[in-house]
Amino acid sequence: MSYEPSDRAKKLQKELIEFMDAYVYPNEHKHHEQVDNAENRWAPTPIMEELKAKAKSAGLWNLFLPESERGAGLTNLEYAYLCEIMGRSHMAPEVFNCSAPDTGNMETIERYGSEEHKEKWLKPLLEGEIRSCFSMTEPNVASSDATNIGTEIRREGDEYVINGKKWWSSGAMTTTTKIAIVMGKTDPTAEKHKQQSMILVPLDAPGVEIVRALHVFGYDHAPHGHAEVHYNNVRVPASNILLGEGRGFEIAQGRLGPGRIHHCMRTIGVAERALEAMCERANAREAFGRPLVEFDSIRKDIARSRLEIEQARLMTLKAAHMMDTVGNKVARQEIAMIKVIAPNMALKVLDRAIQVHGGAGVSQDTFLAAAWASVRTLRLADGPDEVHLDSIAKLELKNYPRTH
Structure with missing residues (x-):
């Protein structure tokens, strides 16, 4: 089974990485400063509006919405690779009009809304106007x-x-x-x-x-x-x-499946960036007369982080592939599994990176503390771990009939 991205997805990956390097990472600090110094902290920052216009001009806009003429028409598997890249920066998803909860809401209106709903709400959402x-x-x-x-x-x-x-x-x-x-x-x-x-x-x-x-x-x-x-x-x-009265759960299931994939891939992007930061810090910093990277405990933390990221990514890509090929209902166990695995994995990697950074790791001088706080919410958002674990167990036990 191959989870290799399509040629189209590879092209978008390359363009997205180049855009992130040129515009997003260099402006993260500026975005923070503009929020902190704004007259109204809840208004969009000028740099965000500027970057959104650049992304739209570059064709890196509305990359979600699988099987839709209104979006990029990517499959869940294709989009998963792009979502990981965007997840590396807290501000990036909005730059490309691919942030939660807007993506889920747009998918909901696209699938279940009337033509009137689409004209009044979906259209300006897709344009990034609201x-x-x-x-x-x-x-x-x-x-x-x-x-x-x-x-x-x-x-x-x-x-x-x-x-x-x-x-x-x-x-x-x-x-x-x-x-x-x-x-x-x-x-x-x-x-x-x-x-x-x-x-x-x-x-x-x-x-x-x-x-x-x-x-x-x-x-x-x-x-x-x-x-x-x-x-x-x-x-x-x-x-x-x-859709009509009494259809709320039906809509929720249609909405939350893709949303969970997006959360998990963005979280893997955060973990990748944390591992990079940990490796760079370990190479650059000295303690007790030698570089941190020479300490066995730190090398093992780096190794464990790589193992865990790769495992989580493969499971998430499998879930995305199943959603594309057999549908959300058949893939529900895989979706539940990654929703537990990805945030827990990222929290471990972030914690290790924070530890290597020492006091800087819990300060505003790195992205790590804010990323940890944000990722920690994902063990609750879209269903807490305990609910997903219970669902996973029930689905697994269906393979083993009770004898009494």
């Missing part, structure tokens, strides 16, 4: 079990009325975010997985309250950010419902 957020997780319930979600989506004539409290609505803080996909219950009496629906809610609708920005280990991730959002008697047209 951004979006995904409102699913709630503060008052264990959202790892999505059947707990209590936000009410009630039909009243030609409208739906939404009431509920959400948090970790990533992107809701951004000034250019104009639309949210909200998951809630339309029929609490229906079968357990048919109670939930997804609906499009403009963030400027009366009753939408952005309560606060949530911090991740002290990072607010401006200008993107994660918000607590309250929906207080928010009214939207009935036509804003996606």
Whole structure:
């Protein structure tokens, strides 16, 4: 079985690497400075808008959306290679209009939205003119079990009325975010997985309250950010419902499969960059009269990191290949496995790199501390490890009938 990228993907890989080297890495610090010094930290930075225009002109734009004329038309496997490259920089996915949760939201509207939804919301999202957020997780319930979600989506004539409290609505803080996909219950009496629906809610609708920005280990991730959002008697047209009442879980499964692949490949990119930083630091730094690279413990950490990155990458490419060839449902065990493996692997590699960097590793002088905080959230986002492990075990046990 070959996971070799296509000639087209190889060409895009080369172009993407060259763009990252020329424009993205050199401007990471500038982006940070512009955020910190901005009058409104939640507004897009000038350098981000400049780089987005360059990426669009270079044809490195909307590289996701498999099997779609609106995107690059790449397969999941082809895109996985590109996603890893973009994942090396916290700012890169947005530069190429390939950042979460916008990619997942755009895929959702592309697959399940009406022509009206596509014209009003998908088109400006694909152009990079606006951004979006995904409102699913709630503060008052264990959202790892999505059947707990209590936000009410009630039909009243030609409208739906939404009431509920959400948090970790990533992107809701951004000034250019104009639309949210909200998951809630339309029929609490229906079968357990048919109670939930997804609906499009403009963030400027009366009753939408952005309560606060949530911090991740002290990072607010401006200008993107994660918000607590309250929906207080928010009214939207009935036509804003996606696919129909009771289809929320169906949409979620279609949305989260590709999203998990993207997260995992971006995470592998972070791990690769951390390993590079660890090797460079070990070669350049001396302690107790000799280079760090001569210490056996550090060489073993470098070796373990390479082993773990390669294992995670191969498993992620296999999952992407299966999604392309047999579909998300058949690949669900592989998708669940990489969602556990990739973040845990990257956290180990980042931790080793931090250790080699000493005090610099936990400061703002390297990307490592911020990357660790960001990757740590992925053991919770799109389902915590425990949920995926349980799913993996159940699927595995189906091969072994119980004898009593």
